[in-house]
Amino acid sequence: MMVFGLSRAIRTSKKNAIIAELKVYSPKYGDLLRGRDPFEILRKYEEAGAVGISYITDPKYFKGSFEFFKKLCRETELPVLRKDFITTKEEIEKTAEAGGSAILLITRILRDRLPEFVDYAKEHGLDTLVEVHTEEELGIALTTNSTMIGINNRDIGKLELDDGNVSLTERLAPKIPRKFVKVSESGIATIEDLRRALKVADAALIGTALMKAEDPGALLKTFVEADL
Numbered sequence: 001m002m003v004f005g006l007s008r009a010i011r012t013s014k015k016n017a018i019i020a021e022l023k024v025y026s027p028k029y030g031d032l033l034r035g036r037d038p039f040e041i042l043r044k045y046e047e048a049g050a051v052g053i054s055y056i057t058d059p060k061y062f063k064g065s066f067e068f069f070k071k072l073c074r075e076t077e078l079p080v081l082r083k084d085f086i087t088t089k090e091e092i093e094k095t096a097e098a099g100g101s102a103i104l105l106i107t108r109i110l111r112d113r114l115p116e117f118v119d120y121a122k123e124h125g126l127d128t129l130v131e132v133h134t135e136e137e138l139g140i141a142l143t144t145n146s147t148m149i150g151i152n153n154r155d156i157g158k159l160e161l162d163d164g165n166v167s168l169t170e171r172l173a174p175k176i177p178r179k180f181v182k183v184s185e186s187g188i189a190t191i192e193d194l195r196r197a198l199k200v201a202d203a204a205l206i207g208t209a210l211m212k213a214e215d216p217g218a219l220l221k222t223f224v225e226a227d228l
């Protein structure tokens with residue numbers, strides 16, 4: 001059962017707000033779970049002080065499953081973000097029914113339909129993370145009522161085969177008004193990356209670096225507690 005919505009948890013967080021992604025597979029690095037139990041990693045993320053959990057349900061490129069997402073929402077009290085390439089309102093309804101807290105909406109995919117999808121998700125009680133990768137996309141995102149804007153440091157059009165660079169967050173975040181919770185997504189691997197991201201954004205979303213670590217919980221704890 002979810003206690004706080006994701007955007008509120010970020011706003012009220014006393015430590016560095018990190019959304020920890022349970023990323024089982026990436027197009028660039030392949031299998032990230034390596035036989036480990038995802039629920040054990042979930043417990044470690046909780047203990048380390050994650051502000052929320054992110055999970056990619058896309059089966060094709062990220063080997064995710066909606067069934068697992070439903071289980072995840074039941075298993076944790078942290079707000080859960082559903083990441084996928086959402087193109088229908090039915091998927092928004094399913095996310096809310098499953099007990100999700102927030103949904104990712106990608107500007108490049110939804111374009112003109114974005115404001116309407118944001119409103120629909122909010123009517124269903126979901127926080128919205130509208131993802132942008134360019135200044136032009138940010139212009140569209142700013143016309144919506146989204147609770148959060150995510151700057152994806154990686155180019156999703158390249159299916160994550162690029163490394164991503166926090167300098168995109170540094171460039172775009174200052175152009176976003178304070179009414180939006182700002183999230184820096186992707187390519188954050190070191191304390192220095194995190195310091196740069198959180199200087200201008202309210203939260204960081206980290207997947208690959210945590211999953212590649214021998215002990216994802218220990219690495220997350222250093223990120224959450226770092227004096228930046």
Ligand SMILES: O=P(O)(O)OC[C@@H](O)[C@@H](O)c1c[nH]c2ccccc12
Pocket residue numbers: 021023056062083084085131152154156164185186187188205206207208209
């Ligand atoms: O693994 P990283 O580089 O820490 O990135 C996590 C997250 O930002 C990334 O998985 C992501 C951001 N937007 C997406 C859209 C679809 C799939 C995946 C994503």
